[in-house]
Amino acid sequence: MKHILLVENHSIVRLATIFILREVLPAVTSWEADTFPEALRIVSSQKLDLIVLDINLPDGEGFQMIEKIRRIQPEVLIMMFSGVDEEIYAAHYLRVGANGFVSKTSSTEEVRAAITAMFDIGRYMSPDVAEALLRGPFARPGRNGNPLVMLSQRELEVMDLLVQGKWTKEIATFLNITGSSVSTYKTRIFEKLGVSTVLELYQRVSELRDME
Missing domain, CATH: 3.40.50.2300 (Response regulator)
Known part of the structure; x- marks a missing residue:
């Protein structure tokens, strides 16, 4: 059983x-x-x-x-x-x-x-x-050309929380990291996905997930 x-x-x-x-x-x-x-x-x-x-x-x-x-x-x-x-x-x-x-x-x-x-x-x-x-760490956009593949585990975690509307302090507490670390990850995410605001990030992630 x-x-x-x-x-x-x-x-x-x-x-x-x-x-x-x-x-x-x-x-x-x-x-x-x-x-x-x-x-x-x-x-x-x-x-x-x-x-x-x-x-x-x-x-x-x-x-x-x-x-x-x-x-x-x-x-x-x-x-x-x-x-x-x-x-x-x-x-x-x-x-x-x-x-x-x-x-x-x-x-x-x-x-x-x-x-x-x-x-x-x-x-x-x-x-x-x-x-x-x-x-592994040498990933490039995969078979569907989706740049989300390039994000690290921590970047994916921060990205998911950002698109849920969480603030930097909330994310830092949830992930048990510093606020400055959250800001660093946020900067990397924005650079990799070609966005400059959280609203643009939300729209971009929605578009990329529609590619799946």
Whole structure:
């Protein structure tokens, strides 16, 4: 019997994903959470084999979610599941401790393969993710020409918080870094994406995510 937690705030996506999970793993007990705090409560109370975790939860905490889960259950398998471009985010999540990453745009067959691989070998990455990992710090705009690929993990974190409307002080507190560090990252992000204001950043990020 496998014990799985699905963390996803869209009910239709949860329903479809649970259906696939039960196809792949007939003997499964599943829990569902639509917020990250709710997910942490389940992680604290249930021994789990796999957590399928959406990146873009309204109250999610980005890359820090992995660390918080690992503090409670160090050995649990974590598969990131999101609609964001895997070429942009997957390598970063794998580096901070996720075991796998599958896009919501993947075919049903690939999702099944990802779940199977997680239990068979403890990890899953698509060929595109493997390529992104090989490029590492020398990344250049990828197959779709998206410059978001050039952002570092910390720059992505700061960018996501900026487009959410967070101020420098809020970002510094959330990421446990100094305000001057936030300003430095902000400058780098603006340079890489060719913008000069947060409003322009919001518009630019929206355009680039539409390329995914």
